[in-house]
Amino acid sequence: MAVWGWLSLAVCQVEAASAIPVVHRSQGPEAAGSMLASVGAVLIKGEVPTSKEFENLAMSAWQAAGHPGLGLGNYNKVGTVQRPMLSEGIYDVAAGAPAHLPVSPHSEQAYLYQVPRFCGFVCMRAADTGGELQLFDNVLLGTELRNLTDKLAKLGLxxxxxxxxxxxxxxxxxxxxxxxxxxxxxxxxxxxxxxxxxxxxxxxxxxxxxxxxxxxxxxNWTVPAVTWINMTSNSHEKTKPAKAVLQSILDSHKSVNYGTGIPALHSTWGDGSEFEEWELAAFRAAVTRSLWVSVKLEEGDVVVVDNWHYAHGRLPYEGPRKHAALISDRFPRQVQQQQEACV
Incomplete structure (x- = not known):
């Protein structure tokens, strides 16, 4: 199958400066939670953690960020693609894209009606070259898509x-x-x-x-694509809710499916109509402009991300690379009618 031009966009774009805040594991969960609450992502430095330590680091960060009691989600229990498990609740991120191709930006399980609020990644072995983790701002994406955001809000996916x-x-x-x-x-x-x-x-x-x-x-099933998230300032004061596009369009579309034969995945507008070529091109360009950070993780690095605020992807790489992931429990996204009822 042909893979559309995301590869050239991904590797030719100017790499974003690493704006992700960094804390050390010794600073405790409050420091990580504070950064996660104010920025939407945090990089936790330390030695390579065990699976249980990785789970505790991620959960304690998002709980300290204002979600006490939020537990670990089971990826394979609900999703439509089974990921290899490294241990209970911890998944091998290598499922899907081969090393020589990028992973298209997406929010984890954005194709479901209920979406994990947070996700976490750990680097157990860095690639020899490449393999940078990329984070993309879903709020900026909503702005960059212009009228297509309105269409997404109306039709869903x-x-x-x-x-x-x-x-x-x-x-x-x-x-x-x-x-x-x-x-x-x-x-x-x-x-x-x-x-x-x-x-x-x-x-x-x-x-x-x-x-x-x-x-x-x-x-096949249809879900909303536009959600509202409460942005938080550095002082942790809530600001006006922001519109974000939560999607798994580009990594699900049949034109970018990996392998040969019948495409296993596909995505369309919520009314069943196919994306036109100019719309796909607009999605790719807007996603590229929404790049927030591109960082090659070192062994032991743990990244916890607000899955509603930031989509994630990966650049091509060479050499062995071992990263694992986990997700939090899921929530129904906040659509416009729900938001309006709350104001």
Whole structure:
């Protein structure tokens, strides 16, 4: 499959200065939480943590940032792509994009109706060259997209996942897996019923399951794309809510799917219409302009990110690279009608 020009945009853009605040692990969770609350991301320095230490560092940071009691989320329990697990709740980030291609900017699980509020990354081994973690400002993205932001607010986004069938497409090897495993049944009517009840995926309308090409099946659902987040000043005083675009458009679109054969992922406007080429180009350009930071993590570095404020991506790399990730529990994003009801 052809991969559109994000690669050239990603590697030719001017690298952003590292604006991410840095604290040392010895300074405690309050220091990390303060930076996370005021900026939306924090880099925690220290020795390579164990999986449990990584979990505690991330959770204590977002809890100290004003979310007490917010626990660890289970990525594979709800998502449509299964990531390899390094330990309970800790996932290998290498799933998906090969090393020589970038990971397109996205907010973690933005394709769901309920989205993780925070995500964390840890570097256990840095690549020989490249592999920088990039963070993109979703509020700036909403501004850069101009009229397309209004269209996103009106229509939302529809996401598609193709899965295999244990009988009719048993050779399906993509990480979306088999529909029988996804829904825990071999009954097609029961699987369709369960999809329609999946509020985590598509809200009250749930998702729709249907037959697809070469014996596969396709699952699709529609979610909002524009949310409101409370921006916080350095003094931790709440400012006016800001409009942010929370999306997984570019890493889901069929034109950028990795591998050969039937594309396993796709995204469209919420009314089912395909993105026009100029719209895709506008998305790519706006995302590039929303780049906030590009930083190559060192071994032991832990980054905790406000997943609603910043999308993340990765540049191509060479040599072994081992990074892991985790997510917080999920919340329904704040759409305009909800925001207006609160003011």
């Amino acid at each position: 529809t996401y598609f996942r193709v899965m295999g069938d244990q009988v009719h497409s048993a050779n399906w090897s993509y990480a979306t897996g088999m529909w029988q495993d996804r829904f825990g049944t071999t009954s097609w009517p029961e699987a369709k019923r369960l999809a329609s009840l999946d509020e985590m995926m598509g809200g009250k309308p749930g998702a729709e399951l249907g037959p697809w090409l070469q014996g596969t099946v396709i699952l």
